[in-house]
Amino acid sequence: MTTRTTILSILVLLIATVFAPSAQAKKGTLLNVSYDPTRELYEEYNAAFAKYWEAKTGDKVTINQSHGGSGKQARAVIDGLEADVVTLALAYDIDAINEKANLLPKNWQSQLPHNSSPYTSTIVFLVRKGNPKKVKDWDDLIKPGISVITPNPKTSGGARWNYLAAWAYALKNYQTDSTQSPEQRAQQFVTKLFKNVPVLDSGARGSTTTFVQRGIGDVLLAWENEAFLAVNELGKDKLEIVVPSLSILAEPPVAIVDKVVDRHGTRAVAQAYLEYLYSEEGQEIAAKHYYRPRLEAVAQKHEHQFPKVNLVTIDEVFGGWQKAQKTHFADKGVFDQIYQPAN
Amino acid sequence: MRNHSLSAVAILVALSSTGAYAAVAQSNDPNRVATKTTEERLAELEKKQKIMERQLEIEREQAAEKAKSTPLATANAKDGFSIKSPDGDFLLRLRGLLQVDSRSVSGKDDPKASDDTFLLRRVRPIFEGTVFGDIDFRLVPDFGQGTAAIQDAYLDFKYLPEAKLQVGRYKVPFGIERLQSNADTLFTELALSGNLTPNYDIGAAFHSESLFGGKLGYAAGVFNGAADNGSTDSDIDGNKEFAGRVFASPWKGEDIPWLDGLGVGFAVTVGNRNGTATRGQYLPSYKTPGQQTFFKYRDDSFANGEALRYSPQLYYSYGSFGLLAEYIVSTQKVTRGANSDRVQNKGWQVAGSYVLTGEAASYKSVVPRQVFDPTAGTWGAFEVVGRVSQLDVDEKAFPTYADPAKYARSALAWGAGLNWYWNRNIKWMFDYEHTTFRGGETGGRDREAEDAFLVRAQLAF
Numbered sequence: 070m071t072t073r074t075t076i077l078s079i080l081v082l083l084i085a086t087v088f089a090p091s092a093q094a095k096k097g098t099l100l101n102v103s104y105d106p107t108r109e110l111y112e113e114y115n116a117a118f119a120k121y122w123e124a125k126t127g128d129k130v131t132i133n134q135s136h137g138g139s140g141k142q143a144r145a146v147i148d149g150l151e152a153d154v155v156t157l158a159l160a161y162d163i164d165a166i167n168e169k170a171n172l173l174p175k176n177w178q179s180q181l182p183h184n185s186s187p188y189t190s191t192i193v194f195l196v197r198k199g200n201p202k203k204v205k206d207w208d209d210l211i212k213p214g215i216s217v218i219t220p221n222p223k224t225s226g227g228a229r230w231n232y233l234a235a236w237a238y239a240l241k242n243y244q245t246d247s248t249q250s251p252e253q254r255a256q257q258f259v260t261k262l263f264k265n266v267p268v269l270d271s272g273a274r275g276s277t278t279t280f281v282q283r284g285i286g287d288v289l290l291a292w293e294n295e296a297f298l299a300v301n302e303l304g305k306d307k308l309e310i311v312v313p314s315l316s317i318l319a320e321p322p323v324a325i326v327d328k329v330v331d332r333h334g335t336r337a338v339a340q341a342y343l344e345y346l347y348s349e350e351g352q353e354i355a356a357k358h359y360y361r362p363r364l365e366a367v368a369q370k371h372e373h374q375f376p377k378v379n380l381v382t383i384d385e386v387f388g389g390w391q392k393a394q395k396t397h398f399a400d401k402g403v404f405d406q407i408y409q410p411a412n
Numbered sequence: 413m414r415n416h417s418l419s420a421v422a423i424l425v426a427l428s429s430t431g432a433y434a435a436v437a438q439s440n441d442p443n444r445v446a447t448k449t450t451e452e453r454l455a456e457l458e459k460k461q462k463i464m465e466r467q468l469e470i471e472r473e474q475a476a477e478k479a480k481s482t483p484l485a486t487a488n489a490k491d492g493f494s495i496k497s498p499d500g501d502f503l504l505r506l507r508g509l510l511q512v513d514s515r516s517v518s519g520k521d522d523p524k525a526s527d528d529t530f531l532l533r534r535v536r537p538i539f540e541g542t543v544f545g546d547i548d549f550r551l552v553p554d555f556g557q558g559t560a561a562i563q564d565a566y567l568d569f570k571y572l573p574e575a576k577l578q579v580g581r582y583k584v585p586f587g588i589e590r591l592q593s594n595a596d597t598l599f600t601e602l603a604l605s606g607n608l609t610p611n612y613d614i615g616a617a618f619h620s621e622s623l624f625g626g627k628l629g630y631a632a633g634v635f636n637g638a639a640d641n642g643s644t645d646s647d648i649d650g651n652k653e654f655a656g657r658v659f660a661s662p663w664k665g666e667d668i669p670w671l672d673g674l675g676v677g678f679a680v681t682v683g684n685r686n687g688t689a690t691r692g693q694y695l696p697s698y699k700t701p702g703q704q705t706f707f708k709y710r711d712d713s714f715a716n717g718e719a720l721r722y723s724p725q726l727y728y729s730y731g732s733f734g735l736l737a738e739y740i741v742s743t744q745k746v747t748r749g750a751n752s753d754r755v756q757n758k759g760w761q762v763a764g765s766y767v768l769t770g771e772a773a774s775y776k777s778v779v780p781r782q783v784f785d786p787t788a789g790t791w792g793a794f795e796v797v798g799r800v801s802q803l804d805v806d807e808k809a810f811p812t813y814a815d816p817a818k819y820a821r822s823a824l825a826w827g828a829g830l831n832w833y834w835n836r837n838i839k840w841m842f843d844y845e846h847t848t849f850r851g852g853e854t855g856g857r858d859r860e861a862e863d864a865f866l867v868r869a870q871l872a873f
Contacts, residue, residue, distance in 0.1 A: 148481075216459075267463045270470055283466050285459070 095128045097338055102152035104139035104226050104321065105272035106295045110358040111156070117354060118345050122338060130338050138272035139226025146172065146326065153330050153339045156323040158226020158273075160184070161390035163324050177324045186320035187346035188360035191378055192227075192234045194311040195280065195289040195296045202287045206314050207238040210288060211261035218286035219266055220276045222397070222404050226321070227273035229398060231290040234317040235259050236397075237386045241315065260407040269408075281308070292319070293375070294359035310376070318380040489836040492538075492873045501545035507538040509595050510871040511556070517702035519847075519862030527704075532556045533868065534594060536563065546570045550582075563612055575618045578631075581645075584610040584638065585617060585631035585657040586679045588725035588738050589761070595872035596777045598736070598765050599701065600841050603801035604825050605759030607698040608721065608742040610635075610655075610681065612643035617655065627664050632656040637683040639715065640696035640742050640757070648691045653683025653719065673729035675775075681721040685744065687714035695746065698803060701827060701845040702864030706820045706852060707805055709746065713813040716752060717745030727775050734765040734773030746813050755806045755813065763799035765831075777839070777872075784834035795831040797843075800824075810851075820852030820859050841868040 103111060115132040122130050135142065135150065139158035146152045147170040157163055166172050178185045196204050202215055210217050220228035239258035240251045249257070268285060270276045273292055280289035281299050288311075291299070296310045323343050330336040345351045352362040356371040387393040397403045448456075485495045492507035511533040518527065535555040542548050552564035566580025583591055587609030589602055602609075617633020637653030638644045659677030666672065687694030694715035697708040725738040743756040771778050771793045780793035802824045810816040827845035834840070843866040852859030 268466050268470065271474065275470065275473075279466050283462060285462050285466055 096131070097128060097335055098131045098133060099153040099335055099339055099342060100133045100135065100151060101154050101156055101342075102135045102142050102146055102150060103156040104142060104158040105136055105220075105274040106227065106277075106292050106298070107156065107321075108134070108136050108274070109298065110294070110355065110360060113358070114346070114351065114354045117350055118342055121345060121350070122341060125341075128338070130342075132342070136272075136274070138220065138224035138228075140229075141224045141271060146170070151329050151333070152326050153333060153335050154323065154325055154343055156321065158319070158321050159229060159390060160320070160322045161394045162226060163322055164390070166324075166326070172326045172328045173324055174327065178322060180325070181323065181343060182347055183363050184320060185322040185324055185343075186363070187323060187343075187351065188321070188355040188362055190293045190319045190321065190360055191316045191380060192231050192290055192313075192319065193293050193296050193316065193376070193378075194313060195291045195299055195308055196287065196311055198305075198307050198309055200309060200311065204288045204311055207235055207258075207262075208242070210235070210265065210290075211258060215265050215288065216267055216286045217262060217265045217288055217290065218268065218270075218276050218280045219290040220272055221269040224271040225273055225276075227276075227292050227295075227319075228269075229393075230292075230317055230319045232259065232397065232404065233383060233387060233393060234313075234315070235262055235290075237317055237381050238313065238315045240386065256403060256407065259403075263408050293361075297359040297374075312376045312378055315379045315381065317386075318382045489873065494541075499545075500542075502541070502543055504539070504541040507540065507873050508871065509534050509536040509538065511535075511594070511600075512869045513600060514865075514867040515703065516865040517700075517704060517862060518864075519700075519702070519704065519860050527702075532558075533600075536594075538564075573622055574620050576620055577616065577618055578633070579616040581612055581614045584613045584615075584635055584655050584681065585619065585633070586610055586655055586681055586721065587723060587740065588659075588677065588679075588727060589736060589763070592775065593777075595839075595870060596775070598734075598763050598795075598797040598831070599799065599827060599829055599845075600843050600866040600868045601701045601703060601845075603701070603759075603761035603763065603799055603827075604698070604803040604823050604847075605738055605740050605761040605801050607641045607696065607803055608740040608757060608759045609723070610638040610640065610642065610721075613638045613653075613655075614644065614646070615652075615655075625665060627662055628658070628660050630656075630658045637685055637719070639685065639694055640721075640744075641698065642696060648694065649684075649686040651684040651686065653681055653685075655679070655681045659725075670730050673727075673773075675727045677725045679721075679723045679725065681719070683719045684717060685715035685719045687716070689714075695744070698805075698823070700823060700847045700862050700864065701825055701843075702847070702862050702866070704862060706823050706847075706849060706859065707803075707814065708819055709809070709814050710748060713746055713748040715744055716747035718754070719744045729773040729775070732767035732770055732773050734775075736763045736775075737761065746809070748813050751812050753808045753813070755809045757803065757805050757809075759801070759803040761799055761801035763797065763801075765795055765797045768794040768796060777836075778831070778833050779836055780833045784838070792835065793833040795833070797829045797831060798827065800826045816851050816856070817854040818852065820849035822850040824848050837871055837873045839868075839870045839872070841866070841870065843867075 101111060111134055119130050122128065139162045143157060143162035143165050146155060146166050155163055160178060163177060167175055167177060194204055209215060219231045222228040222232050236255045236259055239255035243254045243258040245254055245257060268279050270279055273295055276289060277295050277299055280286050281303055300308050300310060323346060325339045325343060330339045349364060349367060352364040352367040356362045356367055361375055362368045383390060383393060480498050483495050483497055487493045492505055494503060494505040496503045513531050513533040516528045533556050536552050538552050540550040548568040548570060550564045550566055554561050554563045562581065564582050566578055566582045569577040587606060589606050590609040613635040615633050615635030617631050619631035621629040633655055634652050635655055636644045636647035637651060657677060657679035659675055661675040663671035663674060685694045693709060693713060695709045695713060697705050699705050721742045723738055723740040728735040739760040741756060741758050743754055746753055746755045765773050767773055767778055771781055778793050778795055782790035784792035804822045810821060825845050825847040827843060829841060829843035832840040845864045847862040849859035
């Protein structure tokens with residue numbers, strides 16, 4: 070073998086060693102762009118998934134989180150935030166990622182069970198201990214002197230659920246002027262409600278901070294899980310939960326961002342990450358953090374921790390998210406017409 | 413923010429006084445219907461204050477959030493116009509150089525050059541910036557003198573500050589005066605010695621200016637290979653040229669003021685140049701400061717072999733005084749017919765400057781303490797400059813490779829000038845250069861001396 074051949078052979082071997090698939094465990098990262106209140110849920114879930122993934126494949130995975138108002142997070146992804154997966158508050162925000170950036174397919178919601186919603190939630194009221202303002206139902210929120218805390222529906226998914234829950238209640242129950250249509254009465258009701266809102270945070274967690282830490286407001290319209298979190302953290306002697314007579318079934322969806330995972334080479338682990346939310350361990354973690362699990366066995370086991378609520382869906386009351394978004398939350402929609410900051 | 417705080421105080425004062433009045437009214441008139449108690453009013457005020465504070469907090473959070481994604485646009489005299497991402501990883505800077513010259517030259521006519529003319533010497537929009545934090549770029553077209561050409565076009569990979577990699581078209585790291593920014597030179601045109609330095613070339617070089625706390629800089633790379641005083645856009649003979657330069661300022665930052673501004677360097681280029689009738693001579697011509705050609709090889713002489721240049725060089729500044737000096741040797745094997753010789757041409761210059769208005773002299777431009785503003789009685793900065801330079805062509809070049817009846821063996825120039833800096837961006841230059849020659853006329857006589865009056869109005873940003 071000539072010297073030239075020897076040198077070439079060594080070079081080829083070196084190159085092959087560098088670029089050949091390694092027998093050692095791979096390390097990957099995922100970015101989960103989520104909505105505001107899911108911080109604690111995904112902190113625990115991520116650790117559990119990483120352990121599961123390493124046991125299954127031998128590979129390590131680090132999941133980075135980003136949290137914020139659901140609408141704001143969707144816009145960040147559209148503007149280039151490289152999310153491998155999104156776990157947002159409502160389907161419309163993920164639809165927007167498809168429509169404006171084409172990062173995932175139009176039929177994303179059919180890729181995972183239950184319309185890609187591994188857990189559900191609803192909207193409840195959080196009040197001061199003893200409920201000094203005697204808030205029992207939605208009607209009480211429009212009374213003079215009541216201060217209501219809810220985030221901005223333009224940025225927060227939770228705020229949109231709050232708004233729609235109030236609207237749904239008013240459609241059925243707000244009988245102020247029989248000459249008006251139910252829609253007109255509902256608009257009147259929600260207008261009065263937002264007149265009692267002194268501060269609009271950008272996300273649900275901000276509103277919790279306003280109500281719980283800053284002591285502002287008499288009632289917080291909150292995700293169910295946020296309400297339980299606040300009560301458990303601050304103490305049952307400071308806050309209590311009031312369940313309204315009617316609320317809305319919130320189905321926060323999850324999705325892979327296809328173009329990003331293909332670019333990053335993380336499709337397999339991202340798929341497994343979302344699928345594991347539906348596993349028994351994933352559902353247990355969800356229930357532990359007061360998200361209503363989908364898996365029947367887990368749901369039954371944790372039935373006692375979730376109050377019974379008369380729930381309506383966005384499809385039956387509003388005709389779906391596309392219609393609701395266009396009517397209420399788009400620019401110059403109903404919300405833009407009615408919102409005036411409270412004095 | 414201040415408005416909210418002032419409003420809160422105003423509300424507090426107004427309501428407190430009203431509350432006090434209500435309390436007095438109550439005490440004075442027991443039959444009057446009770447108004448809100450002071451405690452209730454105070455509780456209301458507290459509530460309003462909390463709301464305002466929280467609103468402020470939210471506004472600040474939103475502003476901070478927005479700032480993270482809002483690009484920063486700036487426009488100033490030092491950096492031109494720029495737009496930068498919040499994290500600084502992406503930057504685009506638009507700068508420019510405009511030089512409007514008046515050139516009046518007496519002496520032997522060069523039929524290709526006008527001896528009395530206004531001209532746009534350089535018209536250069538400058539695009540430079542950074543992408544992904546570690547990659548700089550620079551693109552400089554030039555539309556001066558009725559042409560359109562690309563001068564700088566390069567990428568600079570800065571992953572390792574000690575060994576940045578610059579690839580593309582840029583000035584070869586060799587001549588100290590040539591490497592000065594075109595906006596910062598002491599005189600409008602290079603000294604005679606500058607003829608022996610390469611100009612723009614395409615290649616790749618490792619470099620750093622910041623070794624040992626900025627005391628040592630180096631550049632070492634491979635280029636297509638440009639002839640003296642020339643630029644290239646491609647390698648016409650397939651041979652590459654190595655260029656290397658080190659420049660040290662050993663006392664920079666040390667507490668020895670009179671040595672702080674001393675820098676010395678050494679540069680070398682080594683290559684192999686081969687010209688042909690079809691490819692071109694690959695040989696230089698040399699010009700006076702008045703831009704008249706005083707030396708040129710015969711049309712059938714060609715570069716044919718080793719090309720070597722070296723140059724010890726120096727820059728010194730102390731207060732308002734500056735000094736630039738270089739000595740250059742450029743050797744090229746030349747062929748004409750059956751004849752072949754190593755022709756070694758030498759040049760040197762010493763240029764001094766003094767800023768009359770007291771600002772610091774600098775290898776870069778003088779920054780006036782006071783801008784030119786006649787209404788305020790301020791006139792910018794004035795700098796007097798002087799230099800001597802010489803270029804000697806190897807005797808071996810004559811008569812075989814160059815015609816002694818047409819071209820000089822040697823040129824010696826002395827020049828004096830005044831630079832007037834109106835502000836960071838506007839500079840006027842007034843130069844006078846007197847150049848004498850040895851040879852360059854029939855019968856061995858000396859070419860007529862040249863007097864050049866050069867004026868420049870410059871905008872650089």
